[in-house]
Amino acid sequence: MKDHTILVVDDNRTNLQIIRDVLEPHYTLQLAISGEMALKFIARKKPDLILLDLMMPGMNGKECFQEIRRDPDNSRIPVIFLTASQDEDVEVECLNLGASDFITKPIVPEILERRIAKTLELEDLQKNLQGKIIEKTQEIEVLALQAIRAIVQTIEAKDELTQGHSVRVAGYSRAIAAELGFNEKMIGQVYQTALLHDVGKIGIPDSILKKKGRLTPEEYDQIKQHTTIGANILASISTIAYLEDGARYHHERYDGNGYPQRLKGDDIPIIGRIIAVADVYDALVSRRHYKEVMDDASARHELLFGAGTQFDPYLVRIFIKLLDSGAIEKIKHETELRP
Ligand SMILES: [Fe+2]
Incomplete structure (x- = not known):
């Protein structure tokens, strides 16, 4: 089975025929006689490799290459230039542009075959590696x-009295973020x-955290x-x-009187401002060591006051x-952590 598709671009039909004879047994081929035609092919189906003649009437190989790379989706397709030029400067220029390799004409079938196989092999390895990196990064996350x-x-x-607090604050914060139009990833x-906003309480003695009264x-x-x-x-x-x-x-205040940095207004990162609202609401409507439960109407009044x-x-x-809308009421009873 032919695993790879190669786009061959050359204005010389004899050359195309030679290349075709060499490569057809191993690859699926697309043959184009001009840069313009090549671009149309690529727009329809991305090849795994492009063999591109440098000297062509109309759009030359270099222009065609730049046009291909203009689309970020095509930035990874390996391109091998074909040219009759023995000029080293041309060779260096092409490689500088980002070509994978360079083959000079007249074409020697053995060289053509090997260079293409090597380039494709490298490309496959790289793709594999990238896949592995993405997989590993996800595992780490x-x-x-x-x-x-x-x-x-x-x-x-x-503290049994704060049980569920982090999960609820996270739920409320998520709802606010969704309402703000954040994308899924940001939400x-x-x-x-938000789930971790109070993680620092680990470092505060229980005698203070659970103290009744002032x-x-x-x-x-x-x-x-x-x-x-x-x-x-967390850092x-x-x-x-x-x-x-x-x-x-999350304890900064909009008027600049919060802590730890006394930041003011929009200088407070949005995540801090979001959690501040969610956190205080949850504290108000929950029982704490120092206070009783507040009803929703009073909590609403407190938020508006602040x-x-x-x-x-x-x-x-x-x-x-x-x-x-009732969205908060729904979240209030969620105790399970979301993914
Ligand atoms: Fe806190």
């Missing part, structure tokens, strides 16, 4: 995400990032550290670079819309 889940479970196991990143200023200062501690932990997961911003910025001071007002509007 899955592993990292599994680690994330383990970390989330660790945070939640620390997934927002979800994973915190002393020193204790409050210690609690504030969870943003930086979390960001530093160490170098395969997923986006995770740390959620932990670092629009423009604590929160990005546009994101509050989006969240209220999600509350009104």
